[in-house]
Amino acid sequence: MDLKNLITELSAAAGIGHINDVKEVAKVYLSEFSKITDNENYLLAEIGEGEKVVMLEAHMDEVGMIVTEIFEDGFLSVTNVGSIDTRFLPSTTVKIYGKEVISGVFTSLPPHLGSGEVANFDNIQIDTGRKDICEIVSKGDFVVFDAEPEELLGDRITSKALDNRAGMAAVIAAGEQIASLELPFKVILLFPTGEELGLRGARVAAYDKNISKCISVDVSFGDCPDVPPSKTAKLGSGAMIGVSPILSRDIYKKLEALAKENEIPYTLEVMGGTTSTDADVISLNQSGVPTGLVSIPLRNMHTPCEVVDIKDVEAVVQLLTAFVKGEM
Numbered sequence: 001m002d003l004k005n006l007i008t009e010l011s012a013a014a015g016i017g018h019i020n021d022v023k024e025v026a027k028v029y030l031s032e033f034s035k036i037t038d039n040e041n042y043l044l045a046e047i048g049e050g051e052k053v054v055m056l057e058a059h060m061d062e063v064g065m066i067v068t069e070i071f072e073d074g075f076l077s078v079t080n081v082g083s084i085d086t087r088f089l090p091s092t093t094v095k096i097y098g099k100e101v102i103s104g105v106f107t108s109l110p111p112h113l114g115s116g117e118v119a120n121f122d123n124i125q126i127d128t129g130r131k132d133i134c135e136i137v138s139k140g141d142f143v144v145f146d147a148e149p150e151e152l153l154g155d156r157i158t159s160k161a162l163d164n165r166a167g168m169a170a171v172i173a174a175g176e177q178i179a180s181l182e183l184p185f186k187v188i189l190l191f192p193t194g195e196e197l198g199l200r201g202a203r204v205a206a207y208d209k210n211i212s213k214c215i216s217v218d219v220s221f222g223d224c225p226d227v228p229p230s231k232t233a234k235l236g237s238g239a240m241i242g243v244s245p246i247l248s249r250d251i252y253k254k255l256e257a258l259a260k261e262n263e264i265p266y267t268l269e270v271m272g273g274t275t276s277t278d279a280d281v282i283s284l285n286q287s288g289v290p291t292g293l294v295s296i297p298l299r300n301m302h303t304p305c306e307v308v309d310i311k312d313v314e315a316v317v318q319l320l321t322a323f324v325k326g327e328m
Contacts, residue, residue, distance in 0.1 A: 238265025242293030
């Protein structure tokens with residue numbers, strides 16, 4: 001499996017609300033080695049059989065917008081779906097999923113006329129240039145950033161939605177390797193929606209799966225000049241192993257030991273409480289699920305130009321595979 005191609009295909013696809021192009025991309029890969037269940041709130045792939053269930057999880061939804069008002073001159077008002085920093089919106093291109101998919105661009109006030117006010121969803125609109133806009137777009141239609149994946153220097157790529165398509169890619173690639181093992185238990189690969197809206201998908205998706213242990217995979221803060229080093233990990237430094245009071249100590253200690261044993265590059269990401277990932281709700285499922293968290297360093301989170309290093313994703317794939325092997 002070509003990991004870079006997998007990441008770029010997943011990140012290029014849309015995945016917001018009922019728009020689930022990314023789900024169809026994932027199915028193509030997962031169908032090669034697993035049994036798939038397609039649910040409105042999640043995509044699930046099963047490998048092996050047994051009462052014990054080990055789950056690897058990564059959310060598949062992305063941040064975006066939803067149409068709130070339509071104007072006959074081709075302009076649209078929108079509001080955010082998920083957390084979006086509005087400072088970068090002026091002149092950003094988007095795709096609107098109406099009766100057909102059309103392009104648009106956020107308006108930008110010329111600096112000669114502006115007073116330095118920061119853009120927000122109340123004072124900025126999307127320009128489509130379409131006089132027939134009322135025939136194509138309806139209130140409640142979804143909007144995503146229009147940003148094709150691009151290769152940067154070395155092993156780095158930039159795209160929209162690498163949060164969390166990089167995590168999805170790591171779980172799918174690990175699943176392919178795990179499928180070649182003679183497993184004495186079942187492995188579930190879970191891809192919920194709704195993480196960006198309060199961890200909704202994972203809350204319902206994990207409910208009746210009788211999970212023995214779970215590793216959630218997401219992205220976290222990569223190093224950047226204006227971000228405190230204490231809150232980040234360097235791109236290229238490997239997998240970020242989560243350490244938190246709500247995460248299983250046994251699991252993160254095992255993950256760290258496996259990383260050392262298999263010479264997998266890693267850093268520890270220490271959090272004082274919740275992790276703001278699906279691990280938070282999965283760990284509370286039924287009578288409680290021992291849960292770990294592995295993250296991928298990412299720059300420019302929740303923007304159209306997120307950046308990851310393929311080597312970090314590869315490190316996560318190796319660590320997930322080693323964890324499942326260690327449960328045999």
